[in-house]
Amino acid sequence: MKIKVVESVMKANDAVxxxxRRRMRAAGVLAVNIMSAPGSGKTTLLEKTIPALAPLRSAVxxxxxxxxxDAERLGGLAAQTTQINTGRGCHLSAPQVAAGLDSLDLGQVDLLFIENVGNMVCPAAxxxxxxxxxxxxxxxxxxxKVAKYPTLFQPADAILLTKMDLAELLGFDRRRIDDDLAAINTSAVRIELSPRTGLGMDLWLQWLRQEHSRYGTAAG
Ligand SMILES: Nc1nc2c(ncn2[C@@H]2O[C@H](COP(=O)(O)OP(=O)(O)OP(=O)(O)O)[C@@H](O)[C@H]2O)c(=O)[nH]1
Ligand SMILES: [Mg+2]
Structure with missing residues (x-):
């Protein structure tokens, strides 16, 4: 019986x-769900990304x-920013995003960034x-971490290895990431990034512009 309850909750979420998705498609808005552990640098990345994407109009x-x-940090950069507090919830849900969409004027938006709650497990599902x-x-x-948290990395369209300015100091082995991704996700674009130094920002912005432009011409 318990399983049925969980299934029905997930089905209800998926319907919303x-x-x-249809609502944003109709408005021509590309929605990007950004996920990571707490403190990986999601908001910092958006602080650098949103102004650089102009004239594309971003909302968050x-x-x-x-x-x-986080909304206060981003409020001056994105024309439209809405904070959603989940209370005890370790991820955003589709109904919360639906309520967030009600607060936005989608006609004035090209890209919607959804910064998920910092967590490497819950948001993935x-x-x-x-x-x-x-x-x-x-x-x-x-x-x-890729091998330890595969459910997060498996469905990703882009994987950003960030704070690369600290790689040498901390002995970060990039090859280990590639080896682990070979088993679970070979199609995602991988970008080495440091919003602090600017490393990789050109590739990240290029990817976003390209995805937005492809989305604009795609039928579905
Ligand atoms: N060295 C270095 N530090 C960074 C970089 N990007 C972000 N940080 C730092 O990482 C810390 C956390 O950054 P946030 O952008 O708040 O992280 P977040 O993922 O939005 O955090 P939550 O929303 O709490 O999950 C801050 O102290 C940032 O200054 C980077 O490229 N290099
Ligand atoms: Mg944040």
Whole structure:
């Protein structure tokens, strides 16, 4: 019986996620779900990304258990920013994103970044209605994490190895990442990044622009 309850909750989430996806498709908005462990640098990346993407217009839905700190950091950069507090929830859900979409004027948006709650397990299983999934792995977390948290990396469209400015100091082994990804995800674009130094930002921005442009011309 318990399994049925869980299944029905997930089915309800997925139905709302599909509606979110269609709603954003109809408005021409590309939605990017950004996931990582807490503190990997999601908000820092968005702080650098959003101004650099202009004239593309970005909006942000940002999920945290408590506080509006991330929305305050991003508020001056994205024309539209909404903070979603999940309370005890370790991930955003599709209904929360639907409520977030109600707070935005989608007609004025090209790209919607959804900064998920910092967590390497829970967000991976939950469809929000996004069109692309981006996962950050920062150097201080360690080069062993892909194999330990495969569910996060498996469905990613882009994997950003970030805080690469710390790689030498912390003895981060990039080859270990590639070896582990060979078993679970060979199609995602991989970018070595450091928003602090600017390393890789050109490739990341190019990927976003390309995905937005492909999405704009795609039928579905
Ligand atoms: N050295 C270095 N530090 C960075 C880099 N990017 C972010 N940081 C630092 O990492 C810390 C966490 O960054 P945030 O952007 O708040 O991380 P987050 O993933 O948004 O955190 P949560 O929303 O709490 O999950 C901050 O102290 C940033 O200054 C980087 O490229 N290099
Ligand atoms: Mg953040």
């Amino acid at each position: 996620a599909e509606a979110n 839905l940002v999920g945290d258990l408590q506080t509006s700190r 939950v469809d929000l209605g996004e069109h692309r999934r981006v996962v950050l792995l920062s150097v201080p977390e360690g080069d062993d």
